[in-house]
Amino acid sequence: MGWSVPPSLMPMAAWQAAQLGLTGNADPAWAIIDLVNCEFNQGRVRIRLPQGLSSDDSLAFMHAMQGFFLEDGIALYPVSPGRFLAHSSIFAGLPCVTTERACLQDMHALHDVAELSTQTPAQRLLRRLQNEMQMLFYTHALNADRAQTINSFWVSGCGELPTHTRTNVQLHMPLREAYLQHDTTAWAATWSTLAQQLLAPALQQGERVVLCGVDRCLTLQASATPWWQRLWQSLRSVHWVERLS
Structure with missing residues (x-):
């Protein structure tokens, strides 16, 4: 905001x-x-x-x-x-x-x-x-x-709205409602829908996604290099003798 x-x-x-x-x-x-x-x-x-x-x-x-x-x-x-x-x-x-x-x-x-x-x-x-x-x-x-x-x-929610406020913010209430009702089935289903419709497209477009909780956060960002290439590069960068020692 x-x-x-x-x-x-x-x-x-x-x-x-x-x-x-x-x-x-x-x-x-x-x-x-x-x-x-x-x-x-x-x-x-x-x-x-x-x-x-x-x-x-x-x-x-x-x-x-x-x-x-x-x-x-x-x-x-x-x-x-x-x-x-x-x-x-x-x-x-x-x-x-x-x-x-x-x-x-x-x-x-x-x-x-x-x-x-x-x-x-x-x-x-x-x-x-x-x-x-x-x-x-x-x-x-x-x-x-x-x-x-x-x-x-x-x-x-009684605070005064600042002059400079982002207007392109979307609130997805079903996730909130499932969480507050302790409905784990609905919560998981809603997360799956959000991942497909919102998170995956954002990551594919190169955007950074930050998931926030009460006391921690997780940052997600897609890499241009496939995971298997990154794994191969990491293996090549270290001698096998060092890897096995």
């Missing part, structure tokens, strides 16, 4: 809003709102994304939430099942933990009373909204047939 910002202020919401043409309002503050299942247990909260949520059900959840959000000056826009963009000045400079990180590791209790004194007005407002959504969804008809209920939302 070409951004020099801390991880807690990655402007993914503003970037996605720009990609979708949702930049009519002069206020640049955006957030990503993900529907989630929160399970509280002994001072920790486990976050899970909803499985099998249809577009129609996602819109129904958004419409149920919208009145509460509008009362606080927050406009919601649908992006994909279970994910919305939110627009309001309260998101300006709001540090966040990504949904991915929240799903992959249990978070410390978000409702810890000791933290209330240090919260900003924006954080207190969002916490109140989370509590209201938990009460709203607890007996909501939309959860009646769901094995894993939706009982809250997660906020992320």
Whole structure:
């Protein structure tokens, strides 16, 4: 992306809003709102994304939430099942933990009373909204047939979009979704598709491919010389006596 910002202020919401043409309002503050299942247990909260949520059900959840959000000056826009963009000045400079990180590791209790004194007005407002959504969804008809209920939302991606931002970036969400759902079969199948449709063509064109994880990365680059020629050259460059000694 070409951004020099801390991880807690990655402007993914503003970037996605720009990609979708949702930049009519002069206020640049955006957030990503993900529907989630929160399970509280002994001072920790486990976050899970909803499985099998249809577009129609996602819109129904958004419409149920919208009145509460509008009362606080927050406009919601649908992006994909279970994910919305939110627009309001309260998101300006709001540090966040990504949904991915929240799903992959249990978070410390978000409702810890000791933290209330240090919260900003924006954080207190969002916490109140989370509590209201938990009460709203607890007996909501939309959860009646769901094995894993939706009982809250997660906020992320609230950074301000830098002036100089790459516009040719593509996000491949199926890989993310399979990873967060711990679906190894779907994850492997998605990687296979990406390798055929994206990685292999890029390498064939001489481009460098960098695969990044949380704490490591791997750089791939095609060589103009076939592997068997490189092997033969390496064998010729060393005397067999040295090779066998």
